[in-house]
Amino acid sequence: MPRIGVFVCWCGSNIGGVLDCPAIAQEAASFPGVVFSTEYKYVCSDPGQKLIVDAIKEHRLERVVVASCSPRLHEETFRQVLRRSGLNPYFLEMANLREHCSWVHPDTPEQAQRKAVDLVRRAAAKAARLEPLFPGKIPVVRRCLVIGGGIAGIQTALDVADAGLEVLLVEREPTIGGNMVKLDKTFPTLDCSACISTPKMVAAAQHPNIKLYTYAQVEEITGYIGNFKARIRQKARFVDHAKCTGCGTCWTKCPVSVPDDFNLGLGERGAIHIPFPQAVPNKPVIDLAHCRRSTRGKCGACAKLCPAGAIDYEQKDEFIEAEVGAIVVATGYGLFPWEKVYGEYGYGRFPDVITGLMFERMVNASGPTSGKIQRPSSGKEPRTVVFIQCVGSRDEARGKEYCSRFCCMYTAKHAHQVLEKIPGSEVYVFYIDVRTFGKGYEEFYRRVQDEGAVYIRGRVSKVYQDGSKLIVKGADTLLGEQVEIAADMVVLATGAVPAAGAADVARMIGIPQDKDGFFQEAHPKLRPVETHTGGVFLAGTCQGPKDIPDTVSQASGAAAKVCGLLLKDELETNPLVSRVNEALCTGCLACQPVCPYRAIQPVTITERLPGQPPRERVVARVNEGLCQGCGACTVACRAGAIDLKGFTNKQLLAEVDALCL
Amino acid sequence: MKIGYYPGCSLQSSAKEYDRATRLVARHLGIQLHDINDWNCCGATAAHSMDHFLAAALPARNLIIAEEMGLDVTVPCAACYQRLRLAHRVLAENEETARDISQLIGRPYKGKVRIYSLIETIAGIGLEQLAAQVVRPLKELRVACYYGCLLVRPPGTGCDDPENPRLMDELLEAAKAETLDWGYKNECCGASLVFSERRLALHLIRNILRNAVDAGATSIACACPLCQSNLDTRQGQVNKEFGTSFAMPIFYFPQLLGLAMGLNPQDLGLGMHFVDPQRAIKAVSG
Numbered sequence: 001m002p003r004i005g006v007f008v009c010w011c012g013s014n015i016g017g018v019l020d021c022p023a024i025a026q027e028a029a030s031f032p033g034v035v036f037s038t039e040y041k042y043v044c045s046d047p048g049q050k051l052i053v054d055a056i057k058e059h060r061l062e063r064v065v066v067a068s069c070s071p072r073l074h075e076e077t078f079r080q081v082l083r084r085s086g087l088n089p090y091f092l093e094m095a096n097l098r099e100h101c102s103w104v105h106p107d108t109p110e111q112a113q114r115k116a117v118d119l120v121r122r123a124a125a126k127a128a129r130l131e132p133l134f135p136g137k138i139p140v141v142r143r144c145l146v147i148g149g150g151i152a153g154i155q156t157a158l159d160v161a162d163a164g165l166e167v168l169l170v171e172r173e174p175t176i177g178g179n180m181v182k183l184d185k186t187f188p189t190l191d192c193s194a195c196i197s198t199p200k201m202v203a204a205a206q207h208p209n210i211k212l213y214t215y216a217q218v219e220e221i222t223g224y225i226g227n228f229k230a231r232i233r234q235k236a237r238f239v240d241h242a243k244c245t246g247c248g249t250c251w252t253k254c255p256v257s258v259p260d261d262f263n264l265g266l267g268e269r270g271a272i273h274i275p276f277p278q279a280v281p282n283k284p285v286i287d288l289a290h291c292r293r294s295t296r297g298k299c300g301a302c303a304k305l306c307p308a309g310a311i312d313y314e315q316k317d318e319f320i321e322a323e324v325g326a327i328v329v330a331t332g333y334g335l336f337p338w339e340k341v342y343g344e345y346g347y348g349r350f351p352d353v354i355t356g357l358m359f360e361r362m363v364n365a366s367g368p369t370s371g372k373i374q375r376p377s378s379g380k381e382p383r384t385v386v387f388i389q390c391v392g393s394r395d396e397a398r399g400k401e402y403c404s405r406f407c408c409m410y411t412a413k414h415a416h417q418v419l420e421k422i423p424g425s426e427v428y429v430f431y432i433d434v435r436t437f438g439k440g441y442e443e444f445y446r447r448v449q450d451e452g453a454v455y456i457r458g459r460v461s462k463v464y465q466d467g468s469k470l471i472v473k474g475a476d477t478l479l480g481e482q483v484e485i486a487a488d489m490v491v492l493a494t495g496a497v498p499a500a501g502a503a504d505v506a507r508m509i510g511i512p513q514d515k516d517g518f519f520q521e522a523h524p525k526l527r528p529v530e531t532h533t534g535g536v537f538l539a540g541t542c543q544g545p546k547d548i549p550d551t552v553s554q555a556s557g558a559a560a561k562v563c564g565l566l567l568k569d570e571l572e573t574n575p576l577v578s579r580v581n582e583a584l585c586t587g588c589l590a591c592q593p594v595c596p597y598r599a600i601q602p603v604t605i606t607e608r609l610p611g612q613p614p615r616e617r618v619v620a621r622v623n624e625g626l627c628q629g630c631g632a633c634t635v636a637c638r639a640g641a642i643d644l645k646g647f648t649n650k651q652l653l654a655e656v657d658a659l660c661l
Numbered sequence: 662m663k664i665g666y667y668p669g670c671s672l673q674s675s676a677k678e679y680d681r682a683t684r685l686v687a688r689h690l691g692i693q694l695h696d697i698n699d700w701n702c703c704g705a706t707a708a709h710s711m712d713h714f715l716a717a718a719l720p721a722r723n724l725i726i727a728e729e730m731g732l733d734v735t736v737p738c739a740a741c742y743q744r745l746r747l748a749h750r751v752l753a754e755n756e757e758t759a760r761d762i763s764q765l766i767g768r769p770y771k772g773k774v775r776i777y778s779l780i781e782t783i784a785g786i787g788l789e790q791l792a793a794q795v796v797r798p799l800k801e802l803r804v805a806c807y808y809g810c811l812l813v814r815p816p817g818t819g820c821d822d823p824e825n826p827r828l829m830d831e832l833l834e835a836a837k838a839e840t841l842d843w844g845y846k847n848e849c850c851g852a853s854l855v856f857s858e859r860r861l862a863l864h865l866i867r868n869i870l871r872n873a874v875d876a877g878a879t880s881i882a883c884a885c886p887l888c889q890s891n892l893d894t895r896q897g898q899v900n901k902e903f904g905t906s907f908a909m910p911i912f913y914f915p916q917l918l919g920l921a922m923g924l925n926p927q928d929l930g931l932g933m934h935f936v937d938p939q940r941a942i943k944a945v946s947g
Contacts, residue, residue: 343824349842462824464844466875471844 002062004127005055006037006120009044009068011098016041018102018109019116024067027117031124035059044074049081056085063127067095067120072523088132090575090646095123118659125658129651133575138625140226141325142166142566147218147505150178151197151548152540152555153330154204159559160328161209165566168322169204170213170232172501175279176201178332182262182357184364184371186548187413188444194278194366201280213320215285221509222598224625225535226325226571236315238286239272243310246274246282250302250311258290260368263361266376267368272302272311277366286311326535326562329519330555331505333496333541336392336399344462345388345492351377352470353463353490356410363417373421375489378468382425382488385418386472387411388460389431393495400516404495404545408435411493412445415453427453428485430460430474438547456483463490496545509536510597518544529558532628533597534574537561576646577627578634580620584641587618591633591642599626600633664782665732665774666694667723669703669741669886676738676886678930682915683737683779685929689922690786690794697727697734705740706853718762720748725763725770733775735782737915739811739885742778746818749776778812778820779915780828780884791835796923798837801944804917805841805878806830807869809888810849823847829884829914836921843876845869850891860902866891867899870907880941882914889913894935910938920945 006028010016021039028037036059040048043066055061064087066078071094079089097116105112144160146153149171157169169176181201183193205212213232220231239250254270262275271291274284292299293313303311335357339348346353352375354362365371375382389411392399408431415427434455436442449455458475465471469486476483498517506513511531512520519542522530529537539558540551565571582605592600603621608614620642622633631644643649672680687694702708704719724745727734736742752759752770763769783791806829813819813826821828826847830840848869851862869892873881883889893911900907911934919929926932926942 343822347825349825462844465842466844466872 001033001128003035003060004031004033004063004065004124005052005059005061006031006034006065006067006124007043007048007052007055008037008039008097008120009048009066010039010041011069011102012041015068015097015102018106019097019113023113024097024116024120028065028067028120028124031121033063033128034065034124036061043068044077049077052078052081053085056082056087062087063091063093063130065093065095065120065123065127067097067116067123069098070096070100088134090133091127091130093123093127093130095119122655122658125654126651129648129654130646131648133645135572135575136624137570138226138573139570140566140568141228141323143168143322143324144326144328144562144566145170145218145228145230145322145324146328146330148178148330148332148499148540148542149173149176149204149212149214150330150332150540151180151200152332152542152551153178153328154197154200155552155555156328156330156539156559156562157204157210158200158207159556160562160566161207163559163563163567165209165563167207167210168213168230168232168324169210170216170218172215172217173275174215174237174285175275175281176204176212176214177280179357180548181276181278182364183360184367185413185417187409188438188440190413190416194364198278198280201278205280212281214281216320218505218508219319221327223323224597224599224623225533226565227625228324228327228535230322230324230327232320232322234318234320236317237284238288238291238311238313238315239284240310240312240315241281241283243308244283244306245308245310246284247307249305249307251284253301253305255299255301256290256292258287263368264355264358266358266361286313325566326537327509328537328539328558328562329505329509329511329531329542330539330558331502331542332499333545334499336495336497338391338492338494341398342391342492344460345391345490346463346465350463350465350470350490351375352382352488353492355492355494356407356414357494359414359491360410363414363421373418373489380488381422382418383422384426384428384485384487384489385415386460386470386485386487386490387415387427387429387493388472388490389429389434389493391492391494392497393493394432400495400497402495402516402545403435405435406545406547407493407495409438409441409444409547411491412436412448412453414491416444416448416451419448419451419453428472428487429453429455430472431455431457432459438549458483496541498542502542509533511536511538514544518542529554529561534628535565573624574629576629576644577624578622578629578631578642578644580622581641581643582619584639585619585637586639586641587620588638589618589620590636590638591620594632594636595627596630596632597626597628599623599628662691662786663693663695663732664777665697665727665730665734667697667700667703667727667734667736667741667745669736669738671738671886675890676913678916678933679737679886679889679913682913682919682929685924686783686915686919686922689919689924690783690791692782692786694735695730695732697723697732698730699726703738703741703744705744709744714758714761716744717748717751717758718765720744721752721762721770722766724749724752724774724776725766725768727774728771729768733777735777735779737779737884739778739809740887742776742820743811743814743818745776749774750818778884780812780832781820783915783918784828784832788831788835791832791918792837795836795921797921797945799833799917799921799945800837800839801879802833802838802917802941803841803877803879804833804838804912805843805873805876805881806833806846806914807873807881807883807888807892808847809883809885810847812884813847829882832914833882833917836918838917838921841873841876841878843872843878845872850888852887852891855891855895862891863895863899863902866895867903867905870896870899870909871905873909874907878909879944880910880912880917880938882912882917884914896936908936910934910936910941912938912941
């Protein structure tokens with residue numbers, strides 16, 4: 001039996017405050033194979049690690065048990081300690097005395113003590129049966145796929161491209177820029193959103209290392225970290241962008257007029273259109289659903305007028321296959337569909353009840369009203385504007401439980417813009433709490449109040465049309481009174497939800513979504529840009545609502561992770577993967593459908609048995625690059641032919657025996 | 662169609678005309694109303710504001726009888742409707758209360774009865790069938806449909822969307838009336854507060870009337886005895902208190918449907934209003 005050392009950590013008072021660590025260490029000394037055991041305040045600290053290194057040398061330890069926190073936190077730390085000491089790093093076993101014991105049983109310390117001893121006994125039993133494991137090597141494709149061309153995707157693409165790596169930036173809309181480019185000014189500095197985002201759009205389009213695909217969608221992802229294959233559908237634009245000069249003749253002459261989706265229905269556009277004047281690429285697409293040539297069979301005005309002959313009604317969708325080493329998902333957010341649930345605000349029946357994003361388009365100098373704030377019903381300037389916060393956010397009954405984080409600040413900015421652009425106007429803001437956590441945010445909020453915005457703490461119970469006015473009834477919960485305001489316009493601070501189609505992206509790539517549909521990061525604090533799928537990273541609001549500064553920071557963080565991955569010559573694979581014992585495998589392939597990572601494929605092997613002619617036989621084989629070590633296949637295998645390395649059947653049974661016998 | 666009918670106390674007293682109009686219109690439309698045998702008070706206000714158990718037990722007895730009769734129930738009064746629906750829910754969701762109630766009444770409730778408001782029952786025969794019965798289209802009538810609070814609230818127990826109910830509007834539109842999108846269709850009329858907080862209730866009634874007038878209504882349609890009573894009988898007091906001059910006829914919606922079907926106005930109880938509805942009726946009859 002190998003020589004085992006046990007190290008019990010107090011984790012300060014986290015473990016030591018509930019459990020008697022010296023007693024655990026003393027008891028551990030009697031477990032089979034344990035030749036040394038001790039305890040220390042913080043085993044993860046420098047002196048703590050030195051304790052392990054020294055003990056390995058002094059006591060010629062071959063296996064190490066650390067009884068401390070969750071392996072998710074420090075397993076890698078302690079593996080490095082073993083490596084430094086000349087042991088195979090996988091000769092480590094951890095017992096989780098913190099999350100699994102002291103934190104959850106603070107009220108019953110005696111029973112917790114017994115449980116802690118059992119956990120250590122289990123770990124020692126497994127440690128005795130650990131085998132050395134060695135990571136494999138796989139090559140890396142030095143190219144990164146970025147899905148989503150909003151500010152997050154653009155920032156990631158630029159950072160990765162600046163590091164000298166190739167980037168494919170895929171955006172489903174006809175232009176990059178995302179939601180940010182729809183905004184007018186950005187809080188709290190009031191710098192113009194277009195002035196800070198359009199140069200980045202141009203930089204992304206012109207960067208020699210970035211290949212831009214707009215009006216395109218990623219349809220399929222296969223492969224694994226370092227070696228993904230992506231299939232991209234380039235939707236037909238019906239305009240040959242190689243010939244098109246972006247002169248604008250076609251979109252000014254198109255006879256069709258439909259609500260402009262880029263302006264959230266506030267303006268109109270033609271069937272052939274560019275989303276907005278500074279779009280990148282600055283070349284049009286034809287919206288076939290509304291094109292008169294397509295709906296009525298005749299028109300063709302754009303084709304006749306185009307001096308470059310770029311219109312091509314017969315254009316078909318094209319597919320691009322690309323190999324990439326890393327994927328960054330930056331699919332952004334959409335707005336909470338308030339019209340479906342908020343009857344008290346009129347279900348969208350009243351034209352002068354608009355959303356914050358509509359207000360942004362309205363107040364934007366390149367928007368449908370050229371920056372004039374006006375009531376959609378009459379085109380007149382409003383005198384009294386009511387803002388309602390938390391529409392869809394922080395509403396467990398009908399909306400989402402979470403705070404959308406940026407609404408308080410954009411509402412404060414809107415209030416400022418109304419007061420600035422309309423002298424003598426009145427602004428009321430209904431709020432639950434005002435959250436101004438960022439740098440310079442609280443100062444901005446105070447400034448807007450000083451400018452005259454009236455903040456009313458309370459919910460609005462009802463908005464209804466009374467002649468040309470909107471009557472807003474609500475509660476002022478600070479005064480304990482009911483409030484009624486005759487408003488000209490009501491602006492709803494609609495919360496953020498994952499962008500439409502987020503679930504499809506999640507399924508395609510295999511990233512989990514949280515209960516609200518946002519993509520799940522690998523760890524909320526320590527691995528915020530990684531996912532549980534190797535080589536796939538997150539940037540921006542697809543992971544959760546965040547403002548522009550946070551989005552850009554996370555985007556650069558994702559870029560750093562991509563560079564860290566792709567600048568290696570080859571990758572070390574995780575050795576804790578499944579292994580098929582081909583001699584036992586019957587080739588039933590029951591393991592294949594249970595694998596969530598599509599890591600198991602059938603292969604044909606030639607079997608040579610003594611005294612018999614060689615024969616061909618199908619067995620299951622695990623792709624170690626794809627396998628994430630979940631172990632689902634080991635359970636499905638009827639023949640017991642699959643073992644998860646580091647969690648073999650033998651090891652697990654030894655643990656069960658240690659606990660139960 | 663055969664359905665249990667729970668008239669409730671109001672329809673035997675202050676809202677007799679609601680009862681008459683309901684029975685006539687139902688007969689005309691081929692809906693057979695069977696009164697719940699030996700029905701008792703639904704417990705509205707008095708019971709539900711004093712005693713939670715009684716608030717469920719009183720309506721529960723009516724549901725048990727209906728179940729024994731093998732019938733679903735239609736309820737014209739908004740308060741009765743809400744009490745029966747809530748009792749049904751309490752019995753389904755709270756085992757302990759359900760057991761206590763069945764012990765008290767002596768029979769269990771299996772939860773088979775479905776409870777409909779009168780609006781739903783009439784809409785249930787189909788708007789086209791309803792329209793086919795119209796001989797005197799209510800073309801000249803600009804009606805504000807007034808649902809009040811109990812018919813549509815709390816969300817989940819009401820008969821229609823709590824914020825923008827439309828079902829009564831659709832019925833009257835089938836009778837070719839012009840209905841209005843107005844802001845007070847689900848506001849409170851003050852209900853029985855009119856006795857204890859008279860000025861407050863008159864204020865609420867005034868707001869409803871004013872909003873209907875502003876929206877261009879020439880009449881208001883109700884589906885609740887207390888709403889109708891407050892808006893109709895208190896209109897004079899509102900005028901005196903606030904110096905207004907409202908003269909808004911307040912109908913029960915089956916009265917208007919009956920009118921459209923050519924039934925006799927007297928039989929529909931159209932002579933029992935405080936605010937004279939004759940002008941509105943004449944406009945329809947041409």
